[in-house]
Amino acid sequence: MKLIIYIETTKEFDLFLNEFDNQFECEVVLGCIELSRYTKTSFEDLLILINIANKKKIPVVLDWDILNLESRFKKSIAVLEKIPLHDFKAIRLQDPGAIEYIKRTYPWLKVQLILENGNHNLVGLKSWRNYLGEQCDKLILSNELSKDHLRQYASSLDVPIEIQVLGRILLFYTPRLLLSPLDKKNSEAAFLEAYGSSEESPHNGFPLIENQHGTFMFNVKDLYLLDHLNELSEANITNVRLDLRFDSLFENHVKDLIRFFKKDISEKELKIKNDHIRPMIKGFYNVNKTDILFTKLKNKRIQRNDEYYLGEVVDVERNNQIALLVKRDGEIKENIKKLKLVTPEGKIKEIELKWIRNSQHEEVNSFTKNEIILIPFFRGVTVKTQVYLSSTT
Amino acid sequence: MNHWTPELLSPAGSLEKLKIAVLYGANAVYLGGQKFGLRQASDNFTLEELVEGVAFAHDRGAKVYVVINSFLHDKDLEELPEFLKFLEALMVDALIVSDLGVIATIKNHCDLVIHLSTQASCLNIEAAMLWKSMGVQRIVLGREVTIAEAGKIKKASGLEIEMFVHGSMCMSYSGNCVISNYTQGRDSNRGGCAHSCRFEYSIDFKNTEKESLKSYFMSSKDLEGIRLLPEFIDAGIDSLKVEGRNKSHHYAGTISKVYSDALNFYKSHGHFLSSDMLMWEDELRKISHRDYTTGSLVEYADENSIYNQREHDDNEYTIAGIVLESRKNQYLLVDVKSAFLLNDNLEIMPFNGKISTLSLKFLKTISGIDIIKSKPGSVVKIPYAEGVERFNLIRKCIKNDVAGFV
Numbered sequence: 001m002k003l004i005i006y007i008e009t010t011k012e013f014d015l016f017l018n019e020f021d022n023q024f025e026c027e028v029v030l031g032c033i034e035l036s037r038y039t040k041t042s043f044e045d046l047l048i049l050i051n052i053a054n055k056k057k058i059p060v061v062l063d064w065d066i067l068n069l070e071s072r073f074k075k076s077i078a079v080l081e082k083i084p085l086h087d088f089k090a091i092r093l094q095d096p097g098a099i100e101y102i103k104r105t106y107p108w109l110k111v112q113l114i115l116e117n118g119n120h121n122l123v124g125l126k127s128w129r130n131y132l133g134e135q136c137d138k139l140i141l142s143n144e145l146s147k148d149h150l151r152q153y154a155s156s157l158d159v160p161i162e163i164q165v166l167g168r169i170l171l172f173y174t175p176r177l178l179l180s181p182l183d184k185k186n187s188e189a190a191f192l193e194a195y196g197s198s199e200e201s202p203h204n205g206f207p208l209i210e211n212q213h214g215t216f217m218f219n220v221k222d223l224y225l226l227d228h229l230n231e232l233s234e235a236n237i238t239n240v241r242l243d244l245r246f247d248s249l250f251e252n253h254v255k256d257l258i259r260f261f262k263k264d265i266s267e268k269e270l271k272i273k274n275d276h277i278r279p280m281i282k283g284f285y286n287v288n289k290t291d292i293l294f295t296k297l298k299n300k301r302i303q304r305n306d307e308y309y310l311g312e313v314v315d316v317e318r319n320n321q322i323a324l325l326v327k328r329d330g331e332i333k334e335n336i337k338k339l340k341l342v343t344p345e346g347k348i349k350e351i352e353l354k355w356i357r358n359s360q361h362e363e364v365n366s367f368t369k370n371e372i373i374l375i376p377f378f379r380g381v382t383v384k385t386q387v388y389l390s391s392t393t
Numbered sequence: 394m395n396h397w398t399p400e401l402l403s404p405a406g407s408l409e410k411l412k413i414a415v416l417y418g419a420n421a422v423y424l425g426g427q428k429f430g431l432r433q434a435s436d437n438f439t440l441e442e443l444v445e446g447v448a449f450a451h452d453r454g455a456k457v458y459v460v461i462n463s464f465l466h467d468k469d470l471e472e473l474p475e476f477l478k479f480l481e482a483l484m485v486d487a488l489i490v491s492d493l494g495v496i497a498t499i500k501n502h503c504d505l506v507i508h509l510s511t512q513a514s515c516l517n518i519e520a521a522m523l524w525k526s527m528g529v530q531r532i533v534l535g536r537e538v539t540i541a542e543a544g545k546i547k548k549a550s551g552l553e554i555e556m557f558v559h560g561s562m563c564m565s566y567s568g569n570c571v572i573s574n575y576t577q578g579r580d581s582n583r584g585g586c587a588h589s590c591r592f593e594y595s596i597d598f599k600n601t602e603k604e605s606l607k608s609y610f611m612s613s614k615d616l617e618g619i620r621l622l623p624e625f626i627d628a629g630i631d632s633l634k635v636e637g638r639n640k641s642h643h644y645a646g647t648i649s650k651v652y653s654d655a656l657n658f659y660k661s662h663g664h665f666l667s668s669d670m671l672m673w674e675d676e677l678r679k680i681s682h683r684d685y686t687t688g689s690l691v692e693y694a695d696e697n698s699i700y701n702q703r704e705h706d707d708n709e710y711t712i713a714g715i716v717l718e719s720r721k722n723q724y725l726l727v728d729v730k731s732a733f734l735l736n737d738n739l740e741i742m743p744f745n746g747k748i749s750t751l752s753l754k755f756l757k758t759i760s761g762i763d764i765i766k767s768k769p770g771s772v773v774k775i776p777y778a779e780g781v782e783r784f785n786l787i788r789k790c791i792k793n794d795v796a797g798f799v
Contacts, residue, residue, distance in 0.1 A: 067566055069693070070542040073517045097519030100526075117569050118464035118512075118582055124494025131527075144574060149467075172590075173569045175537050178610045181696035183598055193599040196610075198592040203576050208596070217611075219575045283575075290573075290580035291466075309441060314717070314728055315759050315772035323759050323772050325717065325728075327445075359718055359726055359759060359774075370783065372718050372726055372772065374759070383770040 001233050002027060003261050004162060004241035005254075006063075008041045012250050013052050019258035020058070026261075027239070028053060029092065031063035033190075034079040037173070038209055038216060038245065039063070040191060043079065050087050059089045065114055066213050067095045069175065077101065085109055090137040103135060110137035112162070120145065122156055129159055138162055138239060143169065143223060146288045151235035160238045165225040166257075166272075167243025168207065169283060172217035179210035205278070207246070224280035226260070227267050247277055310339065313385040314372070321374045323359075324387055331366045338390035341381055350390065351378050396663045398656040399625055399633045402458070402555065403649045406638035408442040409715070409784075410645040411457075412449055416744050416784050417646045418653025421456035422446075423489060425638065426476065429461040429469060440479060447483045456486035461499075462510035464492055464568070464582040474502040481505055489533065491568060496527055506530050508555065512568040512582065517542075521550035531555055533634065536562050537689050540621060544628030553631040558618035559648055559677070560636025562688060564590045564611045591704050612700040617685035619673055622655060623665055624690070640681065642730065643712035646742060646786045647680045676748075679710040679788075713739055713789040717772065719781055724774040726759070729767045733789050741778060742786040751778060751787065 002025040007013050020026070030053070031039040032046040041049070053060040062083065068076050076098070085091070090110035093099050094117070102111055111132055119125060119142060129136050138160040141150065145163075154161050179192045186192060191211050197204035207218040225232070225240075232240060242257060244250035253272045259265045273280055284290070310330070315323035337353040357374040358364050367373050403419035405411035414422050424446065425437045438446060443459075450457045459480055465473070473495070480488070481503040488505050490496055491512035499507055508531040509515055509524050516535045524532060531553035534543055540556070547554040563570065570581055572589040579585030590611040597605050616636070618625070625633060635648045651673045658667050677685070686698040714727035733739060739751040756764055757774040767773045 067514060067569070068517050069537055070517045070545060073519065095517070095520060096513070096515065096523045097517040097521075100519040100523035117571075118492060119494075120464050121467045121470050121492070121494040123467075123470055123497050124492050127493045127497045127527075131523075144571065144580075152467075169575065171570065171572045171575060172565045172611075174565045174611075176564065176613075176694050176698065177696070178564075178699065179596070179598075181699065182596055182606050182608055182610060183601075183603075186598075195597045195599070196594040197597075198589075198594045200592040201576055201589060206594075217572070290578055290585065291583050315770075317758060317760055320760055360720065360723075361760070370717075372759070 001025070001229060001261070002160075002239045003258075004029060004061075004239055006031070006039070006243060006245050007049060008039050008245060008250075009045065010048060010052065012254070013049060015251065015254050016258070017052075017056060019255055019262075020056075021262070024258075024261050026058070027089065028058050028060045029063050029241075030060050030088075031065075032079070032083075033212065035062070035064040035066060035076055037065050037213055038211060043082070046083070050084060054087055060087065061112060062088045062091045064091055064098055065094050067173070067175070068097055073097060073101075092140065099132070103132060107135060109135070111135050112137045112140060114140045116140060116142045118142070120149070122153055125153060125157060129157060140241075144284045144288055144290075147228070147231065147235065147285055150232070150237055154236035154238075161236075162239035162241055163225075163232070163237060164223055164243060165229070165232075165240040167222055167241075167249070168246055169219035169221070169223050170216060171206070171219055173214065175214040177210055178215040179208060207278075219281075221279045221281040222276065223283050224273055225282060225285055226270065228282075228285065229267075249276070308340070308388040308390070310387045310389050313341075313381060313383055313387060316377070316381060316383060318377065320377050321357075322377055322381055324373050324375060326367050326371055326373055327369060329366070329368050330389075339375075340388040340390050341378070342386045342388070343380065343382055344384045347380060349378060349380060394661075394663065396660050397626070398660050399630050400456075401649065401652050401656055402632050402634040403645060404560075404635055404638040404640065405446065405645070406437070406640065408438060408446050410638075410642055411446045412784055413642055413646045413715075413786065414649045415450050415453050415455045416782075417649035417742075418657070418744070419455060419649040420653075421458060421486070421632070422450060423458040423460055423634070423638075425460045429463050429465060429473065429476070443480075443483060443485075447485055451484070458487045458489050458508060459485050460489045460510070461495055462489050462491040462512050463584060464512075464580075465495055470494055470498050473498050477503045477505065487531065493527065496529070500528055508533060508553075510567075511535055511557070514566045514568050518546050518549040521546050521552055525550055525552055531631065533557075535567060536616070537566065537693070539692065540624045540628050540630065540690050543630055547629055547631075554629075555632035555634050556625065556630050556690075557616055557636055558621075558625065558633040558652065559616055560640075561683070562613040562616050562636070564613045593703065609701045609703065610699060612683075612702070612704075613688075613694075614686035614698050614700045615683045616688045616690070617674075617677060617682075618687060618690055619652065619655060619670075619677060621687060621690050622659065626659065641712055642715060643710070643786060643788060644680045647676055650742060650744070651676045679708065681708050709790055710740075710788050711791050713737075713787045714767070714773075716781055716783055716785040716787065719783060720777060722777055724757075724777050725781055727767075727773050727775055727787060729769050729771050729773055731769055731789075733767050735765045737789050739787050739789050741781055742788065743780060744782065744785065746780075751775075 006029045092112040094114035140162045194208045196206045203220045209216045311324045311326040341349040400420040402421045403414035405422040405424040489508045491510035509529045511533040514535045533555040573579045573581040573587040577587040595605040712730045713733045714729045718726035735756045
């Protein structure tokens with residue numbers, strides 16, 4: 001099991017190195033404010049962190065996870081060109097533009113593909129992997145995927161898979177600056193933090209960040225899957241990421257966490273779950289049922305669905321007549337006409353007609369598509385009832 | 394002289410709205426089937442309705458694009474090929490997709506044209522080049538991209554470029570919001586968005602003693618780009634898209650008419666210096682909308698693009714009904730969408746030409762009984778008016794309605 005961890009300062013690196021040894025595999029993710037979504041690390045500090053990593057022979061990965069508007073893209077590249085990319089094992093990318101650029105410009109640089117937004121099918125994952133070919137170092141998958149899907153994907157892909165197992169869950173990413181307009185005094189601040197709560201939602205205290213890349217909103221509960229590492233390992237999920245960048249998690253818990261990864265202490269001995277300022281959840285790890293409600297959003301009974309469809313009831317005059325908007329040309333061949341009516345409530349009525357009239361109340365023997373026709377009133381039939389020719393008519 | 398104009402691409406949330414959009418001037422419509430799209434609450438199209446809708450549009454020279462822009466799961470992809478074959482046989486003009494798995498599946502099963510959905514948040518030239526190499530022919534750019542940037546992306550990539558010109562906007566980068574997933578158990582990228590960004594929030598800033606601020610800080614104003622049509626044309630943007638498959642018949646008709654009238658004016662004159670510009674803008678204020686903004690079309694959206702108020706519906710106008718049948722010199726049959734009175738001042742929206750008032754000398758049930766008020770979900774007869782056609786929209790001023798009841 002390889003530990004993936006963000007380090008943002010020399011102090012954090014020191015804390016990490018105090019516990020680090022070669023007993024466990026790790027990869028350190030470094031970024032800078034120009035390329036990474038929410039790091040506070042400056043470009044100069046990034047260079048210092050690279051030096052520390054090189055000296056200690058710690059494998060480091062560069063984080064370029066922002067989405068780049070065209071004008072931003074040029075600035076990102078200008079920064080990238082000043083970074084000693086050969087010092088990195090790989091680069092982490094989400095923006096397809098960044099992926100394309102790195103593939104073309106730095107074909108020797110391994111890419112770790114961030115596929116956390118969507119990418120919920122194996123065909124797509126394989127396509128991304130094939131697109132990068134030998135340059136693909138690993139795929140970083142969504143924490144919306146359940147363990148069954150993760151297991152399936154890990155067994156079907158020929159590159160390592162990484163998932164997040166601890167830390168904030170990103171819900172929302174916009175380039176617009178949404179907090180500074182509310183805090184005029186501090187609107188020039190490079191990094192604003194706040195919490196949002198809505199009476200229209202049972203969830204309170206969404207962490208919010210605004211920086212030069214826009215505004216980010218996180219879930220009210222953080223992700224915790226450290227009690228599933230054995231299961232993940234058995235499923236061939238070989239890379240697990242800790243995001244300790246917020247709420248002093250790094251400072252307070254990195255020591256224990258590394259001991260845990262070194263198997264010096266058990267998961268039950270970790271204090272992070274109880275000490276953390278927010279509740280922790282497993283997210284969709286066990287199951288994801290976020291689309292089961294969709295079938296209830298529509299009334300399927302008011303949808304036309306077969307070859308005998310005649311039209312829809314558009315008007316009902318009680319004890320008098322029903323108006324239909326017909327959707328096909330038709331001809332009345334017999335004195336008795338049979339229709340099947342399906343009401344919006346799902347009731348089915350088989351009726352026999354003695355007359356059909358046009359909107360001028362003239363009895364007719366035929367009708368044309370999109371014409372209004374009138375038929376006798378039948379109890380229980382309402383507007384939006386779907387009308388079908390009985391198959392025997 | 395016939396000057397080049399972009400395609401006007403209108404939303405078609407249902408078969409009836411498709412017909413209205415096409416008849417009011419849309420060059421193309423986009424719609425969803427019962428699966429695979431992002432508007433699960435919209436009526437969407439059954440297979441039979443797709444057949445009818447595509448035939449209706451094609452008969453009138455309009456194109457039909459079908460959205461398959463959910464983030465599909467493996468099981469969905471198993472069901473997709475059959476739908477693709479159906480769409481190919483129907484000769485739909487393109488598929489709008491956001492997922493590489495869907496693109497791969499399409500390429501394996503049919504030869505339909507692929508448009509990249511705004512859900513994929515394509516924001517720069519390099520990204521466009523990547524999607525081009527994947528077989529995409531048109532890109533619906535993220536709403537965060539300016540027209541000037543879009544022009545550069547088009548020039549560098551050689552791809553067709555589509556941009557939103559009107560309608561509601563996600564505050565988030567499209568495809569990068571999962572608030573509904575975690576707070577409501579509904580996958581926002583599979584059609585279950587609960588619009589949590591429209592809620593009011595109390596904001597507490599970290600490390601300050603300030604009291605909580607209440608704000609609709611994540612709610613975006615609506616996009617309106619009619620004044621920027623010259624910029625779209627100068628940049629060579631191929632298609633102008635209007636958001637709103639969940640919106641009303643009134644919306645579908647009005648936006649199609651207004652934008653097509655404006656584009657047709659340009660087609661004839663080569664400019665937009667028309668006294669009708671104010672009228673077009675006025676018409677866009679008569680449909681349901683939040684305050685308008687130009688978003689990021691000119692410069693990146695700033696705080697003026699934030700709506701910051703509760704959702705409300707205080708429109709001056711609403712749809713009264715849709716003409717179902719016109720019996721020359723006798724009557725019009727109207728499908729009533731909202732109640733109106735015999736003495737209401739109604740307006741008729743013709744497919745071509747100016748909107749005119751419609752005064753009712755009679756209002757009857759379909760069986761000919763005189764009434765003074767129509768009820769929604771019924772069909773009524775009103776006097777025949779020359780030039781009025783099936784699917785013409787009849788609207789009423791709600792302010793007059795309120796005054797009438799006082």
